[in-house]
Amino acid sequence: MRRSRPNLARMVAAAAALTMAASACDRQGNEPAPGGTPGAAGGSISTFIKEPEDLRTLNSNESEGIAVLDALYATLVEYHNRTSEPINQVAESIDTEDGGRTYTIRIRDGWTFHDGTDVTAESFVRAWNYGAYGPNAMQNSGFFARIEGFDAVQCGTVRTTSEDGEAEQVPDCENQPPTAQELAGLEVVDDLTFRVSLTQPETFFPTRLGYVAYAPLPTSFYADPQAFREKPVGNGPFRMAEPWQHNRSIRVERFADYAGDDQPLLDGIEFRIYDDINTAVNDLLAGNLDVVDELPPERVREVEQQIPDRVGESPGSGVNYIGFPSYVDFLQNADLRAALSMAIDREAITERIFDGSRQAANALVTPVIPGYQEHVCENWAHDPEEAKRRFEAAGGVDAIPSPLVVWVNAGAGHEPWVEAVTNMWRDTLGIQEIDFEQLAVWSEYLGKLDNREVTGPFRLGWQMDYPHPQNYLQLVLDLDFVPPVGANSTFYDSEEFERKLDEALAVTDLDEAIPVYQEAQRIACEDTPLAPVFFNTNFFAWAEGVQDLYVNAFGNINYTDVSTSR
Amino acid sequence: MPGDPIRGLSGERPMPPTARQQLTDRYNLDDPLMRQYAKYIGVMRQDDERGFSGILQGDFGQDFRGRPVSAHFRERLPVTARLALGALGFETILGMVAGVLAGLRRSGFLDNLVLVATTAVISIPMFVLGFLTQLLLGVKFGIFPVAGLRQGWISYVLPSMVLGSVSLAFIARLLRTSLADNVRANYVRTAIAKGLTRQRVVGLHTLRNALIPVVTFLGVDLGFLLGGAVVTETVFNIPGLGRAVFEAVLRQEGFVVVGIVTFLVVVFMVANLVVDVVYAILDPRIRYG
Numbered sequence: 001m002r003r004s005r006p007n008l009a010r011m012v013a014a015a016a017a018l019t020m021a022a023s024a025c026d027r028q029g030n031e032p033a034p035g036g037t038p039g040a041a042g043g044s045i046s047t048f049i050k051e052p053e054d055l056r057t058l059n060s061n062e063s064e065g066i067a068v069l070d071a072l073y074a075t076l077v078e079y080h081n082r083t084s085e086p087i088n089q090v091a092e093s094i095d096t097e098d099g100g101r102t103y104t105i106r107i108r109d110g111w112t113f114h115d116g117t118d119v120t121a122e123s124f125v126r127a128w129n130y131g132a133y134g135p136n137a138m139q140n141s142g143f144f145a146r147i148e149g150f151d152a153v154q155c156g157t158v159r160t161t162s163e164d165g166e167a168e169q170v171p172d173c174e175n176q177p178p179t180a181q182e183l184a185g186l187e188v189v190d191d192l193t194f195r196v197s198l199t200q201p202e203t204f205f206p207t208r209l210g211y212v213a214y215a216p217l218p219t220s221f222y223a224d225p226q227a228f229r230e231k232p233v234g235n236g237p238f239r240m241a242e243p244w245q246h247n248r249s250i251r252v253e254r255f256a257d258y259a260g261d262d263q264p265l266l267d268g269i270e271f272r273i274y275d276d277i278n279t280a281v282n283d284l285l286a287g288n289l290d291v292v293d294e295l296p297p298e299r300v301r302e303v304e305q306q307i308p309d310r311v312g313e314s315p316g317s318g319v320n321y322i323g324f325p326s327y328v329d330f331l332q333n334a335d336l337r338a339a340l341s342m343a344i345d346r347e348a349i350t351e352r353i354f355d356g357s358r359q360a361a362n363a364l365v366t367p368v369i370p371g372y373q374e375h376v377c378e379n380w381a382h383d384p385e386e387a388k389r390r391f392e393a394a395g396g397v398d399a400i401p402s403p404l405v406v407w408v409n410a411g412a413g414h415e416p417w418v419e420a421v422t423n424m425w426r427d428t429l430g431i432q433e434i435d436f437e438q439l440a441v442w443s444e445y446l447g448k449l450d451n452r453e454v455t456g457p458f459r460l461g462w463q464m465d466y467p468h469p470q471n472y473l474q475l476v477l478d479l480d481f482v483p484p485v486g487a488n489s490t491f492y493d494s495e496e497f498e499r500k501l502d503e504a505l506a507v508t509d510l511d512e513a514i515p516v517y518q519e520a521q522r523i524a525c526e527d528t529p530l531a532p533v534f535f536n537t538n539f540f541a542w543a544e545g546v547q548d549l550y551v552n553a554f555g556n557i558n559y560t561d562v563s564t565s566r
Numbered sequence: 567m568p569g570d571p572i573r574g575l576s577g578e579r580p581m582p583p584t585a586r587q588q589l590t591d592r593y594n595l596d597d598p599l600m601r602q603y604a605k606y607i608g609v610m611r612q613d614d615e616r617g618f619s620g621i622l623q624g625d626f627g628q629d630f631r632g633r634p635v636s637a638h639f640r641e642r643l644p645v646t647a648r649l650a651l652g653a654l655g656f657e658t659i660l661g662m663v664a665g666v667l668a669g670l671r672r673s674g675f676l677d678n679l680v681l682v683a684t685t686a687v688i689s690i691p692m693f694v695l696g697f698l699t700q701l702l703l704g705v706k707f708g709i710f711p712v713a714g715l716r717q718g719w720i721s722y723v724l725p726s727m728v729l730g731s732v733s734l735a736f737i738a739r740l741l742r743t744s745l746a747d748n749v750r751a752n753y754v755r756t757a758i759a760k761g762l763t764r765q766r767v768v769g770l771h772t773l774r775n776a777l778i779p780v781v782t783f784l785g786v787d788l789g790f791l792l793g794g795a796v797v798t799e800t801v802f803n804i805p806g807l808g809r810a811v812f813e814a815v816l817r818q819e820g821f822v823v824v825g826i827v828t829f830l831v832v833v834f835m836v837a838n839l840v841v842d843v844v845y846a847i848l849d850p851r852i853r854y855g
Contacts, residue, residue, distance in 0.1 A: 051813075053631055137585040155584050171587045226632065246633070246641060247805035248715070272714070275813070279700075279713045279803045286705045286712045443818065 043564035044253075044268035045546055047291035047557070048280040051247050051273050055232045056225065057215040058131040058138040063555055066212055067293070068250055068271055071559050072114075072234035073215040074260050076105065076124075077206060081550060081558045084317075084368050084467035086207050089260060090119065090216070090235070092192075094209070100201035100508050106193050111259040113218040114239035121194035123216035129153075129182045130222065131213060135173045140213035146205075148185025148197045153178045203508045204468045211466055237264040237560050247273050265563040284541055290564070293551050295539040297413065300357055303541050311541045317368050317464040317553045318536035319361055319472075320414075322421060323490040324529055327452045330401060334527060335394035338379045340457065341531035342387035343428040344421050350534050353417045357539065361532035365472045365521060368553035369464070371514035377525035380532055384428045391429045403433035407458035409445040410438040418459050421533065450483040452491065460489055463536075467553065468510075469517040473501055477524050492529035589630065593821060606821045626825040630817060635825040638810050645715070646806035649799070650791045652726030657734035658784065664734075665741025669776075670768065672746055680742065684735035692794055696728045696801035713803040725802040729794050733787045737780055744776040751775075778848055785841030789834045 052065035060069060076091040088094065092106040111119035130136055132144035134155040144150055156176025157169040185197035198205065208214065216235060221228045231243040237260060238252035245251075250271040254264050272289060274280040277296055283289040285306055295303055295311070304311045324331045324340070331337060346360035362380045363373050375381060404425075408418045415438065422434045437455075439445040448454055464471045475486045478498060482488045500523055504516035538551040545566040551557055589595070594602045606627065608620015619625045626635035668680040687695075703724060704712035710724040711717045748754060749772060757767045795808030803809075807826055814822035845852045 134584045137582070137588040139581060139585050141582040141585065157583075171584045173584065173588075229632075246637075247809070273805075274713070274803050275800050275809060276803065279801065282700060282705050283712045283714070286708060288712055288714075288716075441818075 040563060040565065041265045042267055043545075043566050044266055044270065045290040045543075045562065045564055046270040046272050048274055048277065048284075048289060048293060049250075049271045050275065050277075052250075054139075054229055055244060055250075056138075056221075056229050057212045057217065057232075058127065058136075058140050059229075060212065061139050066554075067556055068252070069212045069215070069232075069234070070556050071236060071238040071252055071269060072232055072240065073212060073236040074111070074234075074258075075212065075215050076107070076209040078262075079210050079467060079552070079554070081552050081561060084553045085370075086210055086467070089210075091209070094206045096205075096508070098201075099506070100203040100205060101198055103196045103198075103205060104189070104193065105196065108259070109192060111235055112257050113216075113235050114233045114255055115218055115220060116257075117218050117220075119216050119235050120191050121188045122191075123218065124214070125186045125188050125194050126219075126222070127215070127217035128186060130217070132183050133181070134171070134178050136225075143208070143211065143213040144183065146198050146200070146202055147183050148199050149180060149183045150185075150199070152180035153183060201506060203505065203513065204466075204470050204510070207468045207510075208466045236260075237262065238269060241268060245273075249273055260560075262558075262560040264560040266559060269559055281541075284543065287543065290543040290546050291540070291549060291557070292542075293538070293540045293557055294555065295541055297354060297357055297539070300539045301355060307541060310544065310546075311539065312549060312551070313357075314538045314540075314551050315359070315366070315368050315553060316536035316538045316555060317366050317467070318461055319364060319366050319532055320417075320459065320461040320534055320536070321361075321364070321530045321532045322418075323458050323460050324531070325452065325454050325456075325458065325489070326491045326493060326529060328455060330399060331457070333394045333399065335390045336399060337528040337531075339387045339391035339394060339429060340425065341379050341528050342381065342383045342390065343424050344531060344533060345382045345384075345424055346533055347382070348424075349417050349420050353420055354534070358534040358537055361535045363521065364462075364476065364524065364530070364532050365469050365517075366464070366535050366553075369467055369469055369472070370510060371469050371517055373518055373521070376518075377522050379528045380525050387428055397429075397431060400431065401456075403435040404431055405435050405437050405456040407437045407439070407445075407448070407454050407456060409442055409459070410440045412442070414459050417533065446483075449489045458489070460487075461536075462487055464554070469514070469521070470501075470505065473517060473520055473524070474505075477501075477529065490529040492524070492527070494523065494527055494529075497523045497527070592628070593630075602821070603824070606824060621825065621828055626829070627821055629814070629819055629822050635822055638807070638822075638826065639829060642805060642807045642810055645804060646792070646795055646799070646808060648722055649726055649729060649795060649804065649806055650788065652722045653730030653733070653791055653794075654784070654788070655730075656726055657730035657737055657787075661734040661737030662741055662780070664738035665780075666745060666768070666773070668738065669742040669745030669749070672742075677742070680738055684738055687731050687735045692728065692732065692797045693801055695731060696725075696798055699724055699728055700801065715804060721804075725798050725804060728801075729791060729798045732794070733783075733790065736783060736787075740779050740783055741776060744779050745772060748772045748776045774848055778845065781841055781844050781848065785838045788837040789830075792830050792834070 049067050050064045052060065052068060053062055054060045054065055055068060057069055057073060060066060074090050076089065076094065077086040078089040079086055090107050090111055092108045095104050096102060107119065107121060107124070113119060128144055128147070131138045132141055132147065132150055133153045134141070155171045155173035155178055158172040158176065160170050187195045189195055196205075218233050220233055231240045233239070237255060237258045239255045241251040241253040250273070251268060252271070253268040254266065258264070277292070277294065278299070280289060280292050281295065281299055281303060284292050285303070300311070322340070322344070324337045326332065346362065350356060350358040350360045359367070363376045365372055378386065406418060406422055408414055425431045426434065439448065449458065449460070462472065462476050475481050475488070477488055477492050478486065478501060479488065479491070479493045480486070482491055497520055500516065500520040504513050504520055507513035507516060538555060540549065540551045542549045545564050547563045547565065548561050549557065550561065594605050597605070606620060608622035608625070628634050629638075664680045668677040671677055700712055703709045711721045715721045754767060754772055757771045792808065795806055796812050797808070798804070799806045799809040800812050807830065811823055811826050814826070
């Protein structure tokens with residue numbers, strides 16, 4: 001423990017911080033970090049990011065942009081930093097009276113944007129309308145798809161013939177403009193209230209609202225959306241200190257009129273843009289950078305050795321799995337799929353390949369989600385004897401093509417564990433001939449999956465958008481959500497599963513819905529369209545003096561919690 | 567480039583069809599490659615009225631993020647220019663000193679030292695040299711900044727040295743050989759016979775002639791430096807044109823790569839024009855006219 005001489009100014013600052021931290025506790029429900037005292041206000045830190053694609057809430061959906069937007073915007077709900085539980089933030093209340101079809105959202109009074117204008121119901125409704133409107137071509141438009149009238153604001157399609165002679169439907173905004181300008185399902189009731197009508201009940205709708213696409217936008221956005229990207233105006237704890245310095249840095253500073261209870265302690269954050277995370281890690285080790293929020297797995301042990309007290313670990317929302325595409329003939333045998341899954345020793349992979357820095361997965365829904373089950377059914381657990389039995393029942397080696405082709409995207413660090421999986425298939429099931437189809441270009445790999453061109457088991461992962469079992473079960477396993485709409489890359493098709501899922505979706509109360517989601521997941525497990533292998537873990541490191549740093553399940557840092565003693 | 571760059575943009579999450587179509591149209595991704603190129607260069611007209619006229623009209627278009635490629639030039643060219651100038655200065659000065667010392671005392675200790683040192687530098691790939699110096703001089707000893715440009719001109723020192731290292735070796739060797747040839751030339755013997763000081767003989771008479779192959783090399787070297795900048799700028803996280811090319815390749819933004827490379831070719835040609843002019847200054851016999 002470090003001792004320092006008390007001095008008056010510091011004690012006053014600490015006292016002030018304590019009250020602020022205490023109120024933040026009430027709101028966010030966060031306990032102070034173990035052993036740590038709440039940090040003093042003031043100071044600024046630098047943190048690693050890569051160049052974001054965009055800094056507009058409606059057009060940004062990758063981790064880099066969201067890391068910045070989280071600091072710039074406050075959404076209707078925020079997620080608890082540790083449990084990911086949704087908590088009302090800008091929203092005073094979100095109510096439904098008809099089981100999740102319409103929601104009345106009341107927002108708190110007193111919120112302002114960084115340019116001084118008020119946050120009103122209109123700030124949300126207009127932003128969502130803009131995001132959904134087809135010709136605006138916003139990347140996050142899909143987040144509004146469940147709101148009534150979404151189809152009417154989309155462009156019509158025309159039939160064209162692609163290069164390889166296939167007929168396809170292509171959106172054509174010029175000749176087939178949308179029939180409506182605004183979503184019919186959005187209605188401003190008064191200054192601080194608006195109503196949302198969905199096309200079908202969606203009990204988890206409030207859980208979604210913490211996603212940055214649902215953030216409010218000031219009127220200055222519509223004047224020049226292109227320019228807004230360079231210096232976005234938000235309503236969050238920090239505001240842009242200067243325009244985005246492309247490929248160099250994004251600097252934000254404390255917003256004095258921030259209305260949230262989670263007042264930031266830091267005066268500013270510099271998001272420093274790096275190309276290569278290894279360079280950032282070197283910069284951190286040399287003392288030039290304060291925070292790296294995603295240590296590359298292969299450097300975790302090295303960094304831990306060099307700065308043992310300044311490396312943290314937290315569960316992530318990502319799950320990595322081996323998919324068994326349902327359109328491949330030999331994989332249509334359920335015993336065979338189960339055998340392949342049960343032959344995988346997940347513990348051995350996390351221990352030997354990842355040095356214990358990953359968590360073995362026996363479920364698709366990850367541990368950070370309410371309703372997580374450690375064991376779903378025997379098909380997703382390691383059982384070599386049963387695997388052998390099922391494999392023989394399915395016809396053994398004769399039932400699979402020789403060689404068995406396994407698909408993996410190369411260059412992203414997945415080759416070693418996929419190879420380990422195939423070695424287990426070799427040892428346990430006696431499959432001798434296994435070939436790899438390694439694709440180095442990510443987009444090409446995804447294209448093969450989308451177009452059903454994969455010929456054997458493949459590796460893929462999923463990371464949540466919002467903390468709810470639906471986000472995993474429906475988007476990864478429902479036949480309505482095959483690419484390019486969702487992520488059901490195995491093209492899993494089970495009426496029983498979908499019926500159970502629909503049943504779960506109809507239950508408003510999450511606690512009551514959880515057992516039904518669990519049953520749906522069990523059905524999927526019995527069918528084994530995929531085999532979960534491991535859950536991701538976040539590793540992060542910080543410089544001396546940085547306090548209370550935590551990377552949440554989304555892979556983001558809640559900067560209002562962080563403080564620095566420098 | 568294989569694959570669909572737009573699919574790569576959106577990753578595991580699907581991109582809305584309208585956004586997808588807008589990007590496909592804007593970059594003519596449905597066209598065959600040659601037509602895409604023709605449209606980008608500007609020899610073939612665009613189908614729609616989006617105001618893009620082509621490189622020939624001085625319009626380099628936009629990247630996938632919707633930023634004009636010319637903004638990359640504006641932001642990044644000064645950075646790369648400084649880096650290249652630093653490298654050029656470093657390699658010229660040090661390379662010439664090493665070359666002169668080695669050339670004047672052939673087979674001596676210095677000559678052998680230069681031979682061994684340059685062989686070593688030439689044989690190490692640039693990214694290895696970059697990471698090595700970064701780790702030793704940056705992280706371990708803290709003499710230079712590890713990465714980025716935040717500490718002003720000193721941030722350029724280490725990357726410039728790494729970038730110029732290979733050319734330095736070439737210059738030293740070129741000059742050594744060229745000098746060794748010229749030292750035995752008749753006009754040098756005459757100069758010595760006239761009783762000129764050794765400094766004047768070497769500096770003004772011998773070196774001036776010996777420099778011609780070096781200057782030729784420097785002109786070609788500029789192109790090499792711009793290529794090397796792709797590696798150096800990525801290792802040292804310097805936001806220059808080299809890194810822009812690297813990023814564009816990763817993101818499959820073919821037209822951005824074409825735009826920047828076209829631009830660099832122009833720079834390269836201008837540099838070679840300068841070299842041709844310098845010949846005339848070094849050796850009046852090569853004046854044209």
